[in-house]
Amino acid sequence: MPVDSKKLVKKACQHIKPVEKFECETQRSTTTDGETIKFDYMWATHLSDEDFEWVFSLFKENMYDMYHKSQWGYDENSKRNELRATTSRFIIAKNSKGDKIGYTTYRFVVDHNIPVAYCWELQIVPAYQNKGIGGMMLDTLEKLSSKTNMSKVMATVFLYNGPSLGFFHKHGYNSDVTCPSDDSGLDYAILSKETPST
Template sequence: MEFKRLSNNLYDDINNTTNKRRRANRKEILEKKKAIGEVIKVALAEKDPLSSFPAFRCYRRENLSVYFESGRGDELSFHLKNYIQNLLKVNMEGPYGFEWPVEEKVKRREMVACEARYIFVYEALNANACKSSSRLERSFTNCRADRRPLVGFVHYRFVIEEELPVLYVYELQLESRVQGKGLGKFLMQLIELIAQKNQMGAVLLTVQKANLGAMNFYVNNLRYLVSTISPSRVDPSIGIQKSYEILCKTFDHEANAILAEENVGSKLSNI
């Protein structure tokens, strides 16, 4: 009888200890989720993410002079909506192929979401207006006054992926006449700065496999990796059937362990 009572007490002690650990783990998980949610909330609340990077307000190279403005999906003008739709069709109808009609409808919904954030690229009329100087704010003001039509945009969002705060690039679209001049790389550097400033663990983006130029740009030029959440790494047999890859660049150990786990298969060796 005494042995049975001791056994029961021991069993109760083990149960109590286990329950305490579960409660502690649950509390830790909830606190982490709350902290991540707050990080996303603060990032979304910033009115002009570009204001922290005045040196990146303008870009000038050879015969190209542009400047950037922030925007959000639920504040797009009729003109901006049309521009985005038209440029997407010109640049992406080919890579998507027969999937484009469906994807176009999805992209139209995505572009006006309240979570959507934009960097709009305007060409400056005066090539010298955006020249680098110690008075960057005045230079930026001159660019705004002398701007020509839009020549491209970046659509990005602050989201939670695999329980991590990340910046997800939905679109980076440039008109053909401003491509190949370093502008895309400059914009991605700016995106990475915005991500790190807002405590995002990584930058993620989706690329169509058929878009070989874009794949080469991200993987070989910018050193992005195929993420662990990309279909080809989740299940190679399923990945073969998918038309896209999810790429990433991580900024801390936790994000790297969860989203990258760099190994032999994490880069596209055939690019």
């Protein structure tokens, strides 16, 4: 019997606090250099203006040049709307002092008739990169994908973003069936990792 993807996604979207409800938070909370990290979970629409400006400034710091050289180009208003979409949810990482140091934003969506948790952005402040924090957030997202009966976690990455491609590959992500072919002329890859059924 085919899975009703729309129903599964609609059901997943209705959970107010899915990470807490399904106890999906990563068990890892310490960086590679021993600092304890904590996480907050919220809808994009619940971010304060101050928090949203921090989210956007970090995106811009990390990705401005990459978007400028991309085929998509850089459209600030479009990206702001995307990050604050009503369907977007955030996992925000904080260091031991309580300072925000990174985030991932994700959505439950139907992609090519399949229910997925889509990792829209994953951004870490430069001083905290390569310390395991992104992996902690992916771990939470993968558990959440499984608990909400999504088929996989997906992400779109620029082909020239070597560190990001390496990060996702390290965590078991491979080219999705929907990934553009090498001769497509497109400058991004679509990666995914199947989630085990609960």
